[in-house]
Amino acid sequence: xxxxxxxxxxxxxxxxxxxxxxxxxxxxxxxxxxxxxxxxxxxxxxxxxxxxxxxxxxxxxxxxxxxxxxxxxxxxxxxxxxxxxxxxxxxxxxxxxxxxxxxxxxxxxxxxxxxxxxxxxxxxxxxxxxxxxxxxxxxxxxxxxxxxxxxxxxxxxxxxxxxxxxxxxxxxxxxxxxxxxxxxxxxxxxxxxxxxxxxxxxxxxxxxxxxxxxxxxxxxxxxxxxxxxxxxxxxxxxxxxxxxxxxxxxxxxxxxxxxxxxxxxxxxxxxxxxxxxxxxxxxxxxxxxxxxxxxxxxxxxxxxxxxxxxxxxxxxxxxxxxxxxxxxxxxxxxxxxxxxxxxxxxxxxxxxxxxxxxxxxxxxxxxxxx
Numbered sequence: 001x002x003x004x005x006x007x008x009x010x011x012x013x014x015x016x017x018x019x020x021x022x023x024x025x026x027x028x029x030x031x032x033x034x035x036x037x038x039x040x041x042x043x044x045x046x047x048x049x050x051x052x053x054x055x056x057x058x059x060x061x062x063x064x065x066x067x068x069x070x071x072x073x074x075x076x077x078x079x080x081x082x083x084x085x086x087x088x089x090x091x092x093x094x095x096x097x098x099x100x101x102x103x104x105x106x107x108x109x110x111x112x113x114x115x116x117x118x119x120x121x122x123x124x125x126x127x128x129x130x131x132x133x134x135x136x137x138x139x140x141x142x143x144x145x146x147x148x149x150x151x152x153x154x155x156x157x158x159x160x161x162x163x164x165x166x167x168x169x170x171x172x173x174x175x176x177x178x179x180x181x182x183x184x185x186x187x188x189x190x191x192x193x194x195x196x197x198x199x200x201x202x203x204x205x206x207x208x209x210x211x212x213x214x215x216x217x218x219x220x221x222x223x224x225x226x227x228x229x230x231x232x233x234x235x236x237x238x239x240x241x242x243x244x245x246x247x248x249x250x251x252x253x254x255x256x257x258x259x260x261x262x263x264x265x266x267x268x269x270x271x272x273x274x275x276x277x278x279x280x281x282x283x284x285x286x287x288x289x290x291x292x293x294x295x296x297x298x299x300x301x302x303x304x305x306x307x308x309x310x311x312x313x314x315x316x317x318x319x320x321x322x323x324x325x326x327x328x329x330x331x332x333x334x335x336x337x338x339x340x341x342x343x344x345x346x347x348x349x350x351x352x353x354x355x356x357x358x359x360x361x362x363x364x365x366x367x368x369x370x
Contacts (some may be wrong), residue, residue: 001144005085012207012303016113022363027252030122047168047362051138053331054235063113064211077213077239077241077242078213078214078239079238079239079255079257079258080212080213080238080239080256080258080259080263080265080269081213081258081263082210082257082258082262082264083258083261083262084105084257084259084260086101086104086105086257086260087101087260087261088191090253090260090261100103101260102260105260105267105268106271108256108257108268108270109254109268109271109272109275110258110275112254112255112256112257112272113242113254113272113275115254116252116253116254116276119250119251119252119253120252120276120279120280120283121283122250123179123208123234123250123280124279124280124283124284124287125287126206126234126249126250127206127234127280127284128283128287128288129286129287130204130205130206130232131166131206131284132288133204133205133208134204134293135168135170135202135205136165136166136167136204136205136206136302137166137168137205137206137207137208138167138168138169138170138196138199138201138205138206138207138269139152139153139167139168139169139170139207139208139210140169140170140192140195140207140209140210140218140219140222140223141169141170141172141209141210141211141216141218141219142171142172142173142177142211142218142219143172143177143181143216144171144187144188144212144265144266144270145185145210145211145212145216145219145265145270145273146169146171146173146178146210147171147173147177147178148210148273148274149169149170149171149208149210149277150171150178151274152167152169152274152278152281153167153281154278155281156168156281156285157199157299157300158297158299158302159285159296159299160285160290160296161298161299161300162285162296162298163289166279168199168249168291169220170192170195170199170276172185172186172188172191172192172218173186173218177241177349184232185218186216186217186218186219187217187218188217188218188221189217189220189224190221191216191218191220191221192217192218192219192220192221192222192223192224192225193222193224193225195222196222196225196226197225197354201225201226201229201231202229203229203230203231203301204228204231205229205231206231206232206233206234207222207223207226207231207232207233207234208234208235208277208280209222209223209233209234209235209244209247209248210236210237210238210273210277211235211236211237211242211244212237212238212265212269212270212273213237213239213242213265213278214235214237214238214239214240214241214242214243214244214245215239215242215243216244218251219244220243220244220247223235223244223247224247227247232247232249232250233247233248233249233250234248234249234250234251234252235247235248235251235252235253236252236253236273236276236277237251237252237253238254238255238256238265238268238269238272239253239255240253240255252276254272254275256268256269256272256277263298269354283327289361289363292317292337292340292363292364293317294315295313295316295326296309296313296336297317297336297337297340297363298336298337299311299313299336301334301336307334307348310325310334310336310339311325311326311329312331313340314328314329314339314340314343317340317343317344318343319338320343324343325339328340328342328343331348331349332349333349335346337356338352338353338356339352340363340367341355341356341363341366341367344367345366345367345368352366
């Protein structure tokens with residue numbers, strides 16, 4: 001055996017003895033291994049085996065070395081991109097088996113959200129504070145996350161009687177992306193900043209960045225701009241240790257785990273986002289006085305169904321008849337809040353409005369229930 005070959009074998013033996021993990025490298029990489037082995041032999045005379053291993057890890061040698069053809073790629077750090085072992089044979093299951101499997105997986109969602117309740121409550125308090133100080137709430141997302149944002153924001157104005165500008169949703173790709181995919185939209189970092197600038201985002205506003213992966217460029221661009229504006233930032237993600245969390249003041253991270261269909265975050269991740277957004281917007285509106293008891297006292301009456309609901313609300317809240325409620329609602333020009341003051345205080349419509357104005361819009365104070 002030539003001397004050079006013997007030396008190479010010796011170095012390989014040292015390498016295999018000292019760092020077993022590196023023995024995974026194929027023989028074809030002798031040159032690279034020899035380089036690493038020479039470095040290790042030098043250290044051998046200076047440090048213990050433990051110190052050598054720490055040094056190898058700190059220099060990230062293993063990750064720099066090429067992998068053997070056919071070996072598995074490094075595992076993605078994002079849990080939502082992992083394969084779910086319970087659904088690996090999904091394509092062989094019947095419809096009944098598929099829906100039972102999905103139902104079992106969906107049970108994990110409420111548990112994951114429950115773990116985040118302290119952070120959700122903290123975020124709701126921050127949103128209430130921002131809106132009381134004249135700010136607005138912005139949701140920012142892309143794809144399924146953006147659609148969840150649009151859905152929640154769209155429901156607030158008619159449910160609670162707030163101006164549409166109070167809670168706004170920005171989705172990568174704009175309005176078109178609500179109903180169809182817009183190629184490359186979520187990869188445009190600058191567009192997140194551009195869209196916030198267009199809405200004249202300020203430090204008084206508050207923003208919720210929604211990204212199941214925690215790495216969506218459009219969302220990160222928006223949050224980076226919000227950070228420059230010194231606004232409060234809330235991150236909603238299914239992967240805790242990701243770039244989005246490093247930009248946030250408050251992190252909400254219900255980690256629901258791998259999806260039944262790998263990477264399809266419209267499933268468990270999307271459902272968890274909807275649950276959290278429901279809590280944030282509902283808690284905020286209740287704290288701002290848009291609910292009396294558990295009744296939608298500020299609902300906008302845009303159709304017959306909602307008008308009938310308003311009459312039931314007035315009857316429930318006042319103890320009066322539906323016909324009394326209808327009369328009061330007519331006098332109040334379809335303002336449920338004013339109609340309830342008419343019914344409970346025996347006031348005229350003008351008197352009811354004055355009572356509400358004196359109470360700063362606080363319905364319980366106007367009703368003398370504080």
